[in-house]
Structure formats: structure tokens, C-alpha cells
Amino acid sequence: MISAEAYATLRDTAEGRAPLDAAAATLVALTAGGFLVEDGEDEREAVAETHRAARENCETLHLVLVPTLSCNLACPYCFEPGVTPVAGRTAMTEFVRDDLCSLVRAAVAEGTRTLRVTWYGGEPLVGWQNLVDTSERLIATCEAAGCGYSAEIVTNGTLLTADRARKLAALKVTQAQISLDGPPDIHDLRRIGRNRKPTFAAVVEAIAAAAPCLRVAVRINVCRRVAPRVEEVLAILAARGLNRSVSVHLAPLRPAPGAAGSAPPAAAAGTAIDWLDDREVAALRVAFDDLLRRHGFPVHPTGLPQPRGTACIADQDASFVIEPDGTVQKCDWTVGIAGAAVGRLGPGGIEFDEDIARWRDLDVPDDPECAACRFLPLCRGVCPLRRLAGEKPCLPFRHVWARVLARSAGFSPDEAEAVEPALDGPGLRGVGLADIAALADRAEREPPCDLQ
Numbered sequence: 132m133i134s135a136e137a138y139a140t141l142r143d144t145a146e147g148r149a150p151l152d153a154a155a156a157t158l159v160a161l162t163a164g165g166f167l168v169e170d171g172e173d174e175r176e177a178v179a180e181t182h183r184a185a186r187e188n189c190e191t192l193h194l195v196l197v198p199t200l201s202c203n204l205a206c207p208y209c210f211e212p213g214v215t216p217v218a219g220r221t222a223m224t225e226f227v228r229d230d231l232c233s234l235v236r237a238a239v240a241e242g243t244r245t246l247r248v249t250w251y252g253g254e255p256l257v258g259w260q261n262l263v264d265t266s267e268r269l270i271a272t273c274e275a276a277g278c279g280y281s282a283e284i285v286t287n288g289t290l291l292t293a294d295r296a297r298k299l300a301a302l303k304v305t306q307a308q309i310s311l312d313g314p315p316d317i318h319d320l321r322r323i324g325r326n327r328k329p330t331f332a333a334v335v336e337a338i339a340a341a342a343p344c345l346r347v348a349v350r351i352n353v354c355r356r357v358a359p360r361v362e363e364v365l366a367i368l369a370a371r372g373l374n375r376s377v378s379v380h381l382a383p384l385r386p387a388p389g390a391a392g393s394a395p396p397a398a399a400a401g402t403a404i405d406w407l408d409d410r411e412v413a414a415l416r417v418a419f420d421d422l423l424r425r426h427g428f429p430v431h432p433t434g435l436p437q438p439r440g441t442a443c444i445a446d447q448d449a450s451f452v453i454e455p456d457g458t459v460q461k462c463d464w465t466v467g468i469a470g471a472a473v474g475r476l477g478p479g480g481i482e483f484d485e486d487i488a489r490w491r492d493l494d495v496p497d498d499p500e501c502a503a504c505r506f507l508p509l510c511r512g513v514c515p516l517r518r519l520a521g522e523k524p525c526l527p528f529r530h531v532w533a534r535v536l537a538r539s540a541g542f543s544p545d546e547a548e549a550v551e552p553a554l555d556g557p558g559l560r561g562v563g564l565a566d567i568a569a570l571a572d573r574a575e576r577e578p579p580c581d582l583q
């Protein structure tokens with residue numbers, strides 16, 4: 132962080148009102164942090180190269196495995212109601228398990244060192260025995276091949292008990308993501324069982340049962356109706372003492388890719404969803420950090436998004452979603468949608484359809500707005516699926532970055548505008564990194580800034 136005083140001196144130097152020496156320590160620190168680079172350096176190419184390397188990295192094979200396409204809930208915004216499982220496609224077969232093990236062995240022979248599994252659905256716990264059997268086969272295969280193994284699960288929580296949580300931990304599952312759709316009255320309208328029973332209380336029990344042996348990440352699905360009431364959810368979890376053992380994050384509900392602006396599917400009375408726009412999402416996330424602190428939950432120390440190599444699993448060459456019958460998808464959102472499949476798993480590995488090219492050829496820097504955008508390393512284009520559907524998703528943080536940065540540096544909201552860097556004035560024109568390095572020796576012993 133740069134103190135207000137150091138920043139004022141830097142501006143004076145940049146605008147020619149103070150000598151270069153006055154801002155020496157700040158310039159040295161900015162250079163060390165990569166904020167100042169030589170004029171000729173092609174930072175865009177460096178950003179693109181980081182993306183290529185992350186996309187092609189096959190050290191980790193990430194498989195999102197769907198032991199069953201069935202789900203015990205009927206959430207109105209989920210793909211499930213629109214999916215008519217084809218007979219024989221709903222539960223993973225022994226043949227697919229064999230093929231998964233072959234796929235892992237072949238990947239290890241090509242250099243993969245770790246298999247990462249995400250259990251997904253449908254509701255993966257509807258396929259409990261399938262999940263257990265497949266886990267045991269894959270763990271044994273990895274051990275025999277000298278390959279690391281780790282797993283996580285995305286579950287609605289309603290079928291998660293303390294016994295199952297312990298068994299999952301024994302099967303090397305380290306994290307469970309469990310969703311709540313707001314406070315009880317809203318959640319129980321949306322996350323309803325196929326038996327029409329409310330589920331909020333059962334999900335909170337499951338979170339409490341799982342927390343002692345799994346890292347639990349509670350995901351609150353938010354829309355305009357839930358947004359003003361997220362604190363109620365935190366208060367309920369904190370009252371159970373769960374603020375000391377679980378993390379909580381927000382996930383804005385979104386219309387289906389390609390359907391932005393249209394009504395959500397199957398909007399029954401009381402369940403219609405009013406999507407938040409990006410500005411609302413950004414503002415809510417900032418306010419949510421304060422709520423987390425107020426209720427004693429862990430909060431990221433800076434609240435700043437971190438650079439990422441790829442947008443998501445769909446943007447990684449060594450990541451695949453495998454459905455129960457071996458159908459391969461690139462994105463977990465398209466599970467169960469046969470027309471979105473990119474291939475099929477068989478004894479000889481994955482046989483890709485032509486459609487895989489659409490994913491492989493998608494390159495966000497081809498979008499001129501993204502190519503010129505300073506946030507590209509933080510978002511990598513947000514969502515390949517939406518881009519393939521013709522949308523232009525963007526990073527909500529873009530709307531609040533100055534406020535969040537200023538706050539993280541200790542500025543008041545009123546001072547936030549001053550954070551916009553102004554380093555191209557006449558006082559710095561023609562100054563190279565070598566000039567700045569030469570200043571280092573002359574810089575004060577106590578630097579006026581502490582870049583992190």
C-alpha cells in the first residue's frame with residue numbers, strides 16, 4: 132500500500148513539481164511490484180502467455196464427475212427440470228468407472244501428477260454408493276500409478292449426515308460446497324424437495340454435521356430478493372457457532388446462457404427470480420465483507436480478487452465433466468444437456484466431437500475490449516459458455532475497484548477518486564527502470580510506502 136503522503140509526492144514528481152529523488156523509494160517499490168515496466172515491454176503478450184501456459188497445463192487432471200443425473204430437489208432455476216434423463220444415463224456404470232481409471236493411467240503416462248475430482252450432479256449424494264465405489268477405484272488407481280488424488284463435493288446438503296461426512300473425508304474429499312437460497316422463507320420456496328418438504332433446517336443441520344471433518348463452503352445464491360436479507364443467513368449460521376468453522380460466499384443467480392433479459396425457467400408463484408446486474412453484485416460483495424466481519428466469519432484480508440490463469444474449468448485443456456454414461460462436457464452448467472456434449476469417454480480415452488473446437492478456439496483477448504482491459508488477468512473473460520452463447524459477461528469488480536482498493540489502502544471513500552494513477556506526467560517521461568534502480572541507493576532508509 133502507498134501512504135497518502137507518498138502518493139502525493141509521487142504525483143508531484145510525475146507532474147514535475149518535485150525532483151525524481153523525492154519519490155525514489157516509492158518508484159523502487161512500484162518497480163519491484165511490477166507496477167512500473169519499461170516502455171517496450173509487451174505486457175499483453177505476457178498476460179496471454181500466462182493464459183496459454185495455464186490452459187495447456189496437464190499436471191493436474193480435473194474431472195467433474197456426475198455419479199447420477201437425478202436430484203432429490205426441484206429448484207425452479209436449475210437445469211434439472213428441463214432435463215429428461217435418457218434411460219440408462221442416470222447412474223454411472225461399471226464400464227464408465229473402468230474407462231475413468233484407464234483415462235487416469237493414460238494421463239499419468241503423459242505427465243499428469245495429480246487427479247482432482249469434483250463430485251457433482253444431479254445431486255451426487257443421490258448416487259451415494261456409486262460415488263463411494265468410484266472414489267475407491269480412482270484412489271486405488273492413483274496410488275498404483277504414483278499420482279496424487281484430491282476431491283471436493285458440490286451438494287445441496289439435504290442428504291449429508293455426519294456419518295457420510297466422515298466417510299467422504301476417508302475418501303479424500305476435503306471440501307463440501309453447500310448452497311442456501313437465502314433466509315428460511317425464501318430458501319424453502321425455492322429449494323424444495325420433490326416431496327414438497329422445506330429443506331432450510333435440514334441443510335443447516337448438514338452444514339453443522341459436516342463442519343468437523345470437511346472444509347465447508349456455504350454458497351448463498353442471491354437475487355434482488357435475497358440480497359437485502361443475506362445478513363439473516365449469516366446470523367442463523369453464527370448462532371449455531373458455524374462462523375468459526377465454515378466460510379460463506381455469494382453466488383449471483385444468472386439467466387441461462389444466451390437468455391439474458393428473459394424470464395427464468397419455471398417461475399412458479401413466489402419463486403420468480405429477479406437477477407442482480409453486475410453493479411448490484413459488485414456493491415453487494417463489498418457490503419457482504421462487512422457483514423461477514425460483523426458476524427465473525429473469515430474474510431479475505433484485502434477483499435481484492437486475485438490473478439488467475441484461466442477463466443474456469445471449461446478454459447482448461449485437462450478438465451472435463453463426465454456424466455454417468457461417459458458423455459463428456461466442458462462446463463458443469465451443461466450437465467444433462469445432450470446437445471452441449473463435446474465427446475464421449477470410452478476404453479481408449481475421450482473421443483471428441485467437432486464441437487470441442489469451439490471451446491479450444493475461444494480466446495478472450497480476441498475481444499478488443501478485453502484485450503485492452505486492465506482487469507483481464509483477474510477474470511480471463513469470466514465465462515466461456517456465455518461468450519459462446521454470444522454474451523459479453525464482465526467482471527463485477529470492475530465497477531467498484533477504486534473504492535475497494537482505496538479502502539484496502541486505508542483511504543476514506545471520499546479520497547477514493549485520487550487513487551486513479553497519474554504517472555505519465557512530464558516529471559517521469561523518459562525515466563527508465565535503470566534510472567529508478569540507480570535511485571535505490573539514494574532512497575531514504577525508512578521507505579514511505581509498504582507495497583504488498
Ligand code: SF4
Nearest residue numbers: 501504507510525526
Ligand atoms: S473485466 Fe470485462 S472487459 Fe475486462 S477483461 Fe474481464 S470480461 Fe473483459
Ligand code: SF4
Nearest residue numbers: 443445462514515516
Ligand atoms: S463456462 Fe461459465 S458456467 Fe461453465 S464452468 Fe465456466 S464459468 Fe461456469
